[in-house]
Amino acid sequence: MILAFGGGMALAQNGYIGIFADPVGYNDNLPGTPGLANYYFVHVNAVGATASQWAAPAPTCVTAVRLADLPVFSVNLGNTSAGITIGYGTCNTRTFHIITTLYQLIAAADCCFWSVVAEPNLPSGKIQIPDCGFGMSYRTGGHGVIKRTSACPYVPTERTTSGQVKALYTE
16 A cells, blocks of 8 residues: 555644535535435645545444445545545645545434544554655544534534644644
8 A cells, every 4th residue: 555655753743534514624514314425525634645544434323325435536545434545646735625425325313423534454543644755644533423413512623613723633
């Protein structure tokens, strides 16, 4: 895999990979109505990222069939359910959409959290994000919520909130 050749730990945290209801990474209230549903994976607040390696298997509170992964970038291996590596092709320093996954959603429980996690074969147990200087950032992923109710704990992920600032500094 292309990420296995990264260097030491990067000083910058290099953002996180999140799952959203929109391709710009603002809305983490995910579609929960039965039928076809697009889930957007976004690299939030990259400070110099060239690729990412992670997974986002459907949580047990969802009954769904993954129909397709629709990557933005042409260099990718695997799939979002089992684990995927996506090469960005350049050094990115912003928030950007990396892949859309199309699901046939059958049912979902209220307050169903869908998380981006480490690809299962990574020995670090963390999402890997190579930086532009051949270093490696090890991150935890973001999450979205299907059928958010007042009983769901909520940490906003909008770019201007303290929740997103906190997410930049958690491991």
